[in-house]
Amino acid sequence: MEHRDNRSLPDSKGYFGEYGGSFVPPQLQPVLDEITAAYLKIKDDPSFNRELSDLYKHYVGRPSPVFRAERFSAAAGGADIYFKREDLNHTGAHKINHCLGEALLAKRMGKRKLIAETGAGQHGVALATAAALLGLECDIYMGEADIKKEHPNVSRMRVLGARVVPVAAGLGALKEAVDAAFEAYLKDPVNQLYAIGSVVGPHPFPMMVRDFQAVVGREAKEQFAASPGGLPDALVACVGGGSNALGLFTAFLSDDVAMYGVEPSGTGFGSGQHAATLTKGRPGVIHGFKCYLLQEEDGSPSKVYSAASGLDYPGVGPEHSYLKDTGRVSYVCASDAEAIDAFFALSRLEGIIPAIESAHAAAYAVKLAKELGKGKKILVNLSGRGDKDVDFVIGKYGAAYGL
Numbered sequence: 001m002e003h004r005d006n007r008s009l010p011d012s013k014g015y016f017g018e019y020g021g022s023f024v025p026p027q028l029q030p031v032l033d034e035i036t037a038a039y040l041k042i043k044d045d046p047s048f049n050r051e052l053s054d055l056y057k058h059y060v061g062r063p064s065p066v067f068r069a070e071r072f073s074a075a076a077g078g079a080d081i082y083f084k085r086e087d088l089n090h091t092g093a094h095k096i097n098h099c100l101g102e103a104l105l106a107k108r109m110g111k112r113k114l115i116a117e118t119g120a121g122q123h124g125v126a127l128a129t130a131a132a133l134l135g136l137e138c139d140i141y142m143g144e145a146d147i148k149k150e151h152p153n154v155s156r157m158r159v160l161g162a163r164v165v166p167v168a169a170g171l172g173a174l175k176e177a178v179d180a181a182f183e184a185y186l187k188d189p190v191n192q193l194y195a196i197g198s199v200v201g202p203h204p205f206p207m208m209v210r211d212f213q214a215v216v217g218r219e220a221k222e223q224f225a226a227s228p229g230g231l232p233d234a235l236v237a238c239v240g241g242g243s244n245a246l247g248l249f250t251a252f253l254s255d256d257v258a259m260y261g262v263e264p265s266g267t268g269f270g271s272g273q274h275a276a277t278l279t280k281g282r283p284g285v286i287h288g289f290k291c292y293l294l295q296e297e298d299g300s301p302s303k304v305y306s307a308a309s310g311l312d313y314p315g316v317g318p319e320h321s322y323l324k325d326t327g328r329v330s331y332v333c334a335s336d337a338e339a340i341d342a343f344f345a346l347s348r349l350e351g352i353i354p355a356i357e358s359a360h361a362a363a364y365a366v367k368l369a370k371e372l373g374k375g376k377k378i379l380v381n382l383s384g385r386g387d388k389d390v391d392f393v394i395g396k397y398g399a400a401y402g403l
């Protein structure tokens, strides 16, 4: 099988095929153009890359290990399942990889302040961490409903010195927070840099966040090179916006390796309670870019749901939309129930409590292991740790697992 990598994408306007681009108010376009120009300049600058690699190594704790999960694999009954342990990064997930990149870029551009939206607070905490480390101010826009729900992350951001700005509009959730953060950004693009939380948004964010996350796959490729065969047979990662998945996939796109992006089917398609954008959506525009979108008749984004708050976004990265159409990556689903099963299996068979987001990938790996059979190797991106989820899981699902 011949595959091509996506290094030449996006094009100069930010398109991956028909997806991506920049659908923003005219006054925002010059601001984005300035970020693109600054990023393209520093991206091959040895001193920038040295500084970022040093932080990855000495601050984040990279490279993250690849762990062969023997008991989890045996229970699945087929291929060997390996985990790329992004949960062991400082702050407990992959998001710190691109937050440090964006913060370092802001500093090089002479910005004083980072701003961003956050839903469950994971991106906010990772960005507040990077801001503290690099001596930048940090404003995190968060819906009022989310602030009530995600108390520990709100406290963490405040302790780290970030300002959490409540957003009262609409449902008081992620979508309104994005709108408010963009509005604030437009008021002062000179001193602030918007640091987006995934491979979404207008150009250049999907490209930039992908490039910063690609360290995950580059490391994994090196870590597998020593093993017989030298490559895994399949990669599996969960897809919310799609940053941890592209982080793992990018280095392997031109190799003969199968790839699976796992979306949340929630409580099932019949219930309407899901966030399986690539599986059930159709092309549309959200937050300044074109992608597969779960939308109503009139094109407005649908209300979405997943037990994993990091996966419940009605859009998805434009590069994933492109990779779906080309067929290079297969997009599949895991339900809440399957993810919670994998959450307990990984906890009790390996002593690793995964984020519910990552548990979606682990759940699909169990099915795939049976399909591929013995002797094959599956590498799963364990995007984050599940400390944030334990109370929720016990409260909602504990009884079925003897708790």
Ligand SMILES: *Cc1c(COP(=O)(O)O)cnc(C)c1O
Pocket: 093, 094, 095, 122, 123, 197, 198, 199, 238, 239, 240, 241, 242, 243, 244, 245, 310, 311, 355, 357, 358, 383, 384, 385
């Ligand atoms: C935010 C988050 C995700 C989803 O974001 P992607 O951009 O799709 O990677 C997945 N896992 C964890 C642990 C997260 O915090």
